[in-house]
Amino acid sequence: xxxxxxxxxxxxxxxxxxxxxxxxxxxxxxxxxxxxxxxxxxxxxxxxxxxxxxxxxxxxxxxxxxxxxxxxxxxxxxxxxxxxxxxxxxxxxxxxxxxxxxxxxxxxxxxxxxxxxxxxxxxxxxxxxxxxxxxxxxxxxxxxxxxxxxxxxxxxxxxxxxxxxxxxxxxxxxxxxxxxxxxxxxxxxxxxxxxxxxxxxxxxxxxxxxxxxxxxxxxxxxxxxxxxxxxxxxxxxxxxxxxxxxxxxxxxxxxxxxxxxxxxxxxxxxxxxxxxxxxxxxxxxxxxxxxxxxxxxxxxxxxxxxxxxxxxxxxxxxxxxxxxxxxxxxxxxxxxxxxxxxxxxxxxxxxxxxxxxxxxxxxxxxxxxxxxxxxxxxxxxxxxxxxxxxxxxxxxxxxxxxxxxxxxxxxxxxxxxxxxxxxx
Amino acid sequence: xxxxxxxxxxxxxxxxxxxxxxxxxxxxxxxxxxxxxxxxxxxxxxxxxxxxxxxxxxxxxxxxxxxxxxxxxxxxxxxxxxxxxxxxxxxxxxxxxxxxxxxxxxxxxxxxxxxxxxxxxxxxxxxxxxxxxxxxxxxxxxxxxxxxxxxxxxxxxxxxxxxxxxxxxxxxxxxxxxxxxxxxxxxxxxxxxxxxxxxxxxxxxxxxxxxxxxxxxxxxxxxxxxxxxxxxxxxxxxxxxxxxxxxxxxxxxxxxxxxxxxxxxxxxxxxxxxxxxxxxxxxxxxxxxxxxxxxxxxxxxxxxxxxxxxxxxxxxxxxxxxxxxxxxxxxxxxxxxxxxxxxxxxxxxxxxxxxxxxxxxxxxxxxxxxxxxxxxxxxxxxxxxxxxxxxxxxxxxxxxxxxxxxxxxxxxxxxxxxxxxxxx
Numbered sequence: 017x018x019x020x021x022x023x024x025x026x027x028x029x030x031x032x033x034x035x036x037x038x039x040x041x042x043x044x045x046x047x048x049x050x051x052x053x054x055x056x057x058x059x060x061x062x063x064x065x066x067x068x069x070x071x072x073x074x075x076x077x078x079x080x081x082x083x084x085x086x087x088x089x090x091x092x093x094x095x096x097x098x099x100x101x102x103x104x105x106x107x108x109x110x111x112x113x114x115x116x117x118x119x120x121x122x123x124x125x126x127x128x129x130x131x132x133x134x135x136x137x138x139x140x141x142x143x144x145x146x147x148x149x150x151x152x153x154x155x156x157x158x159x160x161x162x163x164x165x166x167x168x169x170x171x172x173x174x175x176x177x178x179x180x181x182x183x184x185x186x187x188x189x190x191x192x193x194x195x196x197x198x199x200x201x202x203x204x205x206x207x208x209x210x211x212x213x214x215x216x217x218x219x220x221x222x223x224x225x226x227x228x229x230x231x232x233x234x235x236x237x238x239x240x241x242x243x244x245x246x247x248x249x250x251x252x253x254x255x256x257x258x259x260x261x262x263x264x265x266x267x268x269x270x271x272x273x274x275x276x277x278x279x280x281x282x283x284x285x286x287x288x289x290x291x292x293x294x295x296x297x298x299x300x301x302x303x304x305x306x307x308x309x310x311x312x313x314x315x316x317x318x319x320x321x322x323x324x325x326x327x328x329x330x331x332x333x334x335x336x337x338x339x340x341x342x343x344x345x346x347x348x349x350x351x352x353x354x355x356x357x358x359x360x361x362x363x364x365x366x367x368x369x370x371x372x373x374x375x376x377x378x379x380x381x382x383x384x385x386x387x388x389x390x391x392x393x394x395x396x397x398x399x400x401x402x403x404x405x406x407x408x409x410x411x412x413x414x415x416x417x418x419x420x421x422x423x424x425x426x427x428x429x430x431x432x433x434x435x436x437x438x439x440x
Numbered sequence: 441x442x443x444x445x446x447x448x449x450x451x452x453x454x455x456x457x458x459x460x461x462x463x464x465x466x467x468x469x470x471x472x473x474x475x476x477x478x479x480x481x482x483x484x485x486x487x488x489x490x491x492x493x494x495x496x497x498x499x500x501x502x503x504x505x506x507x508x509x510x511x512x513x514x515x516x517x518x519x520x521x522x523x524x525x526x527x528x529x530x531x532x533x534x535x536x537x538x539x540x541x542x543x544x545x546x547x548x549x550x551x552x553x554x555x556x557x558x559x560x561x562x563x564x565x566x567x568x569x570x571x572x573x574x575x576x577x578x579x580x581x582x583x584x585x586x587x588x589x590x591x592x593x594x595x596x597x598x599x600x601x602x603x604x605x606x607x608x609x610x611x612x613x614x615x616x617x618x619x620x621x622x623x624x625x626x627x628x629x630x631x632x633x634x635x636x637x638x639x640x641x642x643x644x645x646x647x648x649x650x651x652x653x654x655x656x657x658x659x660x661x662x663x664x665x666x667x668x669x670x671x672x673x674x675x676x677x678x679x680x681x682x683x684x685x686x687x688x689x690x691x692x693x694x695x696x697x698x699x700x701x702x703x704x705x706x707x708x709x710x711x712x713x714x715x716x717x718x719x720x721x722x723x724x725x726x727x728x729x730x731x732x733x734x735x736x737x738x739x740x741x742x743x744x745x746x747x748x749x750x751x752x753x754x755x756x757x758x759x760x761x762x763x764x765x766x767x768x769x770x771x772x773x774x775x776x777x778x779x780x781x782x783x784x785x786x787x788x789x790x791x792x793x794x795x796x797x798x799x800x801x802x803x804x805x806x807x808x809x810x811x812x813x814x815x816x817x818x819x820x821x822x823x824x825x826x827x828x829x830x831x832x833x834x835x836x837x838x839x840x841x842x843x844x845x846x847x848x849x850x851x852x853x854x855x856x857x858x859x860x861x862x863x864x
Contacts, residue, residue, distance in 0.1 A: 019592065020592060020593075020594075022634060058858065059857065059858045076500050076502050077857070078500050078855050078857060081857060083857060085632070086631065086852075089630045092633065097588075098585075098588045098858070115592055116592065149859065164521075167521070168443065168444060168539055168540065169444075170444075206510075207507075207509040207510065207513065208509070210519070411846060422835060428510075431502050432483070432507045432509065433483065433484050433502060433505060433507060434483045434522070435573065435574065436574075
């Protein structure tokens with residue numbers, strides 16, 4: 017069955033995925049003479065960098081997600097379809113989805129990346145990831161439930177309930193560890209006077225020899241210092257080997273007892289069925305050339321976390337899987353699609369590293385710009401400004417800002433709500 | 441297993457349910473020398489009167505629910521336990537819950553009321569109720585999904601997807617119908633330019649001869665007029681007989697084709713297992729005397745929607761199941777429990793009707809105070825003020841107020857987000 021979409025004489029560009037790459041691409045394309053169909057399994061764009069604040073009761077989901085239909089309201093050539101993509105049928109130039117087939121002239125795969133459990137089914141079953149708004153909400157519920165559960169046990173049995181282990185010392189793991197540590201200091205003692213929260217532990221496990229391994233030694237060192245001052249236990253050069261929901265065993269055989277393991281240790285690109293196996297590169301990413309064309313195709317592109325570019329001389333192993341790379345590729349691809357449509361020469365993609373940043377807690381962040389590195393209060397302000405600027409929608413910016421101001425002055429993350437279905 | 445709660449020499453009052461009655465009771469009790477244990481299946485108080493705004497994408501759940509632990513933070517004698525009550529064992533003065541037994545000196549049943557499907561399993565299975573924040577969120581998801589689904593069909597097949605039938609013309613049904621009608625005018629055409637929304641229908645089915653049957657003829661008439669001007673189809677003297685998810689059959693044999701039936705047609709008190717059958721009155725409510733003492737007991741009370749008082753001369757058939765009655769009973773019972781503890785005489789409960797109100801849409805509401813009835817813009821302002829005043833927490837008041845201002849001026853309910861689990 018064909019998905020019903022208004023007939024148009026314009027060439028049709030189908031975009032799978034409305035993440036950072038997808039929406040920046042569409043944002044540019046909508047000014048041109050193409051019909052755009054955005055397909056996503058959610059009806060909203062998700063602002064991943066702030067998921068950790070949802071998981072720690074600081075922000076509502078609605079503040080950092082944005083409905084696609086609202087985004088595209090004024091663009092009659094842009095159509096949205098809520099659907100899950102099952103397969104690409106490139107021979108017939110069609111995308112097969114759970115609601116039917118969608119034909120394309122040009123296809124852009126912008127499916128991003130999901131969790132990588134490195135093939136360990138136990139970890140997949142028991143660890144809690146945070147790669148979607150749903151997972152972030154579930155994590156919020158679980159974190160709060162651990163304290164409720166702990167109340168039911170004798171003091172000497174409570175420790176595993178109060179031990180939160182985070183696997184992965186990248187920005188997500190670091191930011192989450194810092195926020196949990198601040199909850200322990202400021203919020204939880206007021207909510208749980210019956211628990212001795214000096215028993216609450218936050219452990220950060222990282223395989224590399226330093227946290228924030230993608231940043232400089234200096235920033236890693238600073239972040240580690242911040243975390244340690246907040247009382248986070250850091251275990252470097254350590255990999256999670258297994259987890260049964262109660263006991264974490266590291267590859268070296270060490271043991272941590274914890275009822276909560278949060279998984280921020282690895283991502284795996286969302287390769288799409290139907291593309292030839294030879295386009296699958298390391299990390300499940302799709303090999304593309306310098307125009308983001310999937311190897312062997314003339315009308316199928318991939319951008320963002322899922323794309324692995326062979327052709328940017330400065331990044332021979334592909335670009336970092338960051339919002340910045342996705343956004344830049346989305347913008348460049350929009351230009352190239354228009355160039356193809358109007359028979360003009362294409363522009364090779366060159367990634368421009370705009371810097372990296374991570375926040376650890378109140379007044380504490382590390383920022384690396386191309387020419388400057390800094391840390392502390394000013395870095396924290398920069399981090400907030402950059403994130404506020406990137407959130408979609410004036411209302412969302414305002415709501416997030418007000419929440420931050422509120423939380424900063426009241427020391428009170430106010431969304432400590434366990435909202436879930438009966439059977440969860 | 442006994443639920444662990446700090447030992448205290450004070451008499452212990454266990455309160456089942458943190459709705460309007462429960463929290464007003466506790467709010468008073470915490471100033472006295474009793475130990476209070478609040479048991480609820482959620483970790484937050486829910487502000488039911490605004491559920492319909494959550495269901496129609498106008499408010500976030502977090503704006504109208506409030507964590508119990510935050511509420512009781514400063515009261516060392518008040519304890520909260522997240523648990524579902526299974527049974528009352530009055531012989532042993534214990535409440536049995538899914539996390540263990542809780543003993544009491546005094547017990548207050550404040551379990552409120554749930555949905556009444558009048559024994560019809562089909563309706564229970566296919567209709568969508570709105571008596572909890574979860575149900576309201578689910579309704580939000582379903583309403584939005586209907587439009588996404590409709591897109592997949594030919595124009596002549598879309599009507600049942602775009603037909604929203606509401607059973608029950610009380611405040612909930614009326615408010616929901618009005619808001620859906622306004623979404624049809626202001627929000628949905630922008631989101632769904634591909635749908636012809638003149639085909640969207642909103643039908644309100646009410647068994648009584650008028651909507652808002654608990655209010656005066658005059659207010660009913662006004663509300664009906666408002667609804668009709670908004671394009672709501674009203675069917676009075678009509679009862680839903682059956683529903684198979686697609687076809688509603690009324691008791692008189694009429695047929696409405698609609699993929700969505702919203703159930704606001706009846707409530708049924710949440711009687712608690714373990715109380716003697718003779719305490720069960722009409723509507724599943726628990727018979728209490730004028731001190732809210734459950735018939736036959738000296739230390740078990742019931743308040744609010746679940747209580748059916750025999751003894752208020754002005755309300756021989758019991759009080760209306762409204763927030764006001766629950767709040768007044770909670771306040772009066774706090775005084776009486778303290779009177780019992782200190783061997784003082786008890787005060788009979790007398791319900792003071794403070795009035796009733798309902799809103800139908802922008803600038804449209806009906807208000808009945810004891811000495812005055814009015815409708816229109818001023819009534820709408822009063823409605824908003826009274827509701828803002830009743831919402832717990834300064835932040836929530838502020839957030840709800842800002843949302844109302846935003847929605848009023850932008851004509852844009854901004855939370856059109858389908859957030860659900862994969863398997864829903």
